[in-house]
Amino acid sequence: MNESVIVLKGLRKSYGKGSERKEVLKGIDLEIKGGQIIGYIGPNGAGKSTTVKILCGLLKDFEGEILVNGLDLKQNEMEIKRKIGYVPETSALYETLTPNEYLGLLSTLFEIPEDKTKERIESLLKFFGMSEHANQRMDSFSKGMRQKILIIAGVINNPEILFLDEPLSGLDANSVILVKEMLTKLAAQGKTIFYSSHLMDVVEKISDRIVLINEGVVIADGTFEELKLDNSSLEQVFARLTGSTENVEETNALFESLN
Amino acid sequence: MIKKFILVPLLKVLGVNADHFFALYSIKMKMDFRRTPNSLQTSGKKQTFGKQIFLYGLIGLMMLPMMFTLNDPIVAYSLFFAVIMVMTGSTMLVEFTSVLFDENENYILLSRPVSSRTLLVTRLAHIMTYISIITFSLSIPVSGFVVIKHGISAIPFLVSVFLASWFTLMIVVGFYMSMAKLVNGERFKDIINYIQIGLTIVIIGGYQILPRIFDIEGIGEITLSMTWWTYLIPPVWFAGLADLFRSGLDINNVILSILALLVSIVGAVVLIRLLSNDFDTVLSQNSVFSGKKEKIKNVEGKRSGYLKWWSNIVCVSHMEKKGWEFANNVTKRDRKFKQQAYPSIAYAIIIAVVMLIPSMKNMDNFWVELASSQKYLGLIFVGVVSIVTVSLLSFSNTPQASWIYNIPEIKNVNHLHSGALKLLIFKFFVPVYFFLSMLVFYIWGVKEVVYILIGASANLLWAVAGITIQKQPLPFSVHYDSMKKGGYTARMIFTMIITGAIIGIVFGLTYLPFFVSLVALFIIMSLIPFSYSKIRNRKKLPSVVT
Numbered sequence: 001m002n003e004s005v006i007v008l009k010g011l012r013k014s015y016g017k018g019s020e021r022k023e024v025l026k027g028i029d030l031e032i033k034g035g036q037i038i039g040y041i042g043p044n045g046a047g048k049s050t051t052v053k054i055l056c057g058l059l060k061d062f063e064g065e066i067l068v069n070g071l072d073l074k075q076n077e078m079e080i081k082r083k084i085g086y087v088p089e090t091s092a093l094y095e096t097l098t099p100n101e102y103l104g105l106l107s108t109l110f111e112i113p114e115d116k117t118k119e120r121i122e123s124l125l126k127f128f129g130m131s132e133h134a135n136q137r138m139d140s141f142s143k144g145m146r147q148k149i150l151i152i153a154g155v156i157n158n159p160e161i162l163f164l165d166e167p168l169s170g171l172d173a174n175s176v177i178l179v180k181e182m183l184t185k186l187a188a189q190g191k192t193i194f195y196s197s198h199l200m201d202v203v204e205k206i207s208d209r210i211v212l213i214n215e216g217v218v219i220a221d222g223t224f225e226e227l228k229l230d231n232s233s234l235e236q237v238f239a240r241l242t243g244s245t246e247n248v249e250e251t252n253a254l255f256e257s258l259n
Numbered sequence: 260m261i262k263k264f265i266l267v268p269l270l271k272v273l274g275v276n277a278d279h280f281f282a283l284y285s286i287k288m289k290m291d292f293r294r295t296p297n298s299l300q301t302s303g304k305k306q307t308f309g310k311q312i313f314l315y316g317l318i319g320l321m322m323l324p325m326m327f328t329l330n331d332p333i334v335a336y337s338l339f340f341a342v343i344m345v346m347t348g349s350t351m352l353v354e355f356t357s358v359l360f361d362e363n364e365n366y367i368l369l370s371r372p373v374s375s376r377t378l379l380v381t382r383l384a385h386i387m388t389y390i391s392i393i394t395f396s397l398s399i400p401v402s403g404f405v406v407i408k409h410g411i412s413a414i415p416f417l418v419s420v421f422l423a424s425w426f427t428l429m430i431v432v433g434f435y436m437s438m439a440k441l442v443n444g445e446r447f448k449d450i451i452n453y454i455q456i457g458l459t460i461v462i463i464g465g466y467q468i469l470p471r472i473f474d475i476e477g478i479g480e481i482t483l484s485m486t487w488w489t490y491l492i493p494p495v496w497f498a499g500l501a502d503l504f505r506s507g508l509d510i511n512n513v514i515l516s517i518l519a520l521l522v523s524i525v526g527a528v529v530l531i532r533l534l535s536n537d538f539d540t541v542l543s544q545n546s547v548f549s550g551k552k553e554k555i556k557n558v559e560g561k562r563s564g565y566l567k568w569w570s571n572i573v574c575v576s577h578m579e580k581k582g583w584e585f586a587n588n589v590t591k592r593d594r595k596f597k598q599q600a601y602p603s604i605a606y607a608i609i610i611a612v613v614m615l616i617p618s619m620k621n622m623d624n625f626w627v628e629l630a631s632s633q634k635y636l637g638l639i640f641v642g643v644v645s646i647v648t649v650s651l652l653s654f655s656n657t658p659q660a661s662w663i664y665n666i667p668e669i670k671n672v673n674h675l676h677s678g679a680l681k682l683l684i685f686k687f688f689v690p691v692y693f694f695l696s697m698l699v700f701y702i703w704g705v706k707e708v709v710y711i712l713i714g715a716s717a718n719l720l721w722a723v724a725g726i727t728i729q730k731q732p733l734p735f736s737v738h739y740d741s742m743k744k745g746g747y748t749a750r751m752i753f754t755m756i757i758t759g760a761i762i763g764i765v766f767g768l769t770y771l772p773f774f775v776s777l778v779a780l781f782i783i784m785s786l787i788p789f790s791y792s793k794i795r796n797r798k799k800l801p802s803v804v805t
Contacts, residue, residue, distance in 0.1 A: 056370040060540045081372040092366030094286065096293040101286070108282040109371045137293070 006032040011064040026216035039207030040196040085159030095139040110157040143170035204234035315396035336498030347427040375539040412504035419497040459602040582678025603647040642718025655735035716783040723790040
């Protein structure tokens, strides 16, 4: 699987019009090979979620070219959407439904054969320890339980490419381990994982390649080994590249002034 | 059978994925029946829905005399369909805009292989289900009348009812789509909010003012002579179709019926086949995805000079001033507050104007008659606005943010509350009464202004004292959803009774020596700051929702 499954050429996106126009993505170029886990990191407001939303078809008016499996996203949106999975950063669910009803609906939308639907839902719910809640309304679920359903919904169609935007939010330690295990196995099956997060330790451990963006441009791209200069952690690499080392000095100055 | 042989082929012709459509539609209906303000399951929802149908049926009953009075069926039907279309349009704007642009659902569906067309048609069908229930409820009394009078000839009437609501829905959606292409993000939501407010005012104003413009006598004889421009009025098309069989296929009615059918069908095809391709683009531009909300420009700089001036005079503490600023910022931006408050204020003003002008038929001696009357007393009724806005102060869509009242930096949350209350008074109450006082001074004179001020002060006192008496919760700490349970309507009726009593007392004062009124005004005005101090010194705080 060494072919490029995702290609971004000069991706630009801005919000607002006229004097209020703000460019969030200022020309992103990326080429992602199949079977890789890409850690997509950056400070708040860097443009991570915007990139993911564009790739999943939630945002349309962007400039540049996006190819997924060689298909232009603007021309072949439906075909591409059938092959991707998306775990959003917000808890967007039909909350008054049960997991069985919700995942059943998504299976219909993905046109998954009925005989496979039940089996797939059952095994995914079991994997995440949610079987006993399969017929309970989701409005009674905790944040972590909802997050698990969002992740299950993201993989219900057995996607070739999975986009995750802060997928571990609200999950307990055991569930985090499960998700990491799942992602590693999916990558081993040749699936491509595009993982956007603030949690550096997870990105550091699971990513084959790390893309760091800041203010709408890619400022670093490579394996963790390539990015670190010495024995530094990804967090330290991030701080160095995004200029947040100054924050440490500011914090020290603040505490000195408080003492 | 209908699904297999009519709906599925129809959806296929329109380019809609039938499997997706039925799956989404049935899920939406299922969710609607589960969605209740609390978790008491469906009984509450059904009850509210049943009540709504009954209420619409009652409104429909009011249209019945129109059908009896008007001799020309085309005129009667045209007026009926005009009402139906206005009601459908306003309901769609006020209650179903959020269904059309459902932001949570956009997150769920826009990343899935659901075509833009299927998404639009599903949402239209969902909205149309409810709009149909409303319009048919509205039409029940008139339908009964038409069936009894014309028998089988009433069938086209029922078809017309459906088509008229469908046509209105298309117009509203078409308008939204065009508007969304011109503006985006928060500005689009603001424009929709202003349209909702404007339409509500037009409707309530129209109901009050229109009957006064027309000469009721001889209205039964009005007929509609067909000219080229009559064919351009949509309610007339549906009236023509409704009257098709009874008129024995009159040529004008045949043309009107063809227009009604053609426009509804062609409009649907244009909307679904052509405009729907942009629907998901419109959604992505105007939803939470466009994330970065427009910058609020220089809020401090734009703060009204009038309000700032008053805040320096009437706020007795720093915390009161903060409460004033806080309430000003929220009421300026909270769409729900504006949607509730502005129509109520407009309604009170319209009622007052209607009291001044009982009929517009004879305007010759209008001013002379008015100046010699005591109709200025009716203007005291506008005081209801103070109670309306004050009672809205506790509500918010994000009451969880009221945790902020618990922080230690807020030494006395009561000051924050009284400051917020003062803002409402000076923002909504004082300007309205200032304008009315000027009007009264111009028409009647100084003495009558004093009577108006007595009424205004009494209303104000009632509003301020009510905070302590009714133990009103802190500003923006209760969810809007709990408003119905809080007896908002009951409070409004009670307020109207109180205001009526105040008007009665002021009327009595006009028969006493004038100095009595001056003393009364002084006493009431002195009691207002006293009531404020009661709010500021409350010991037991109203509970804060966190």
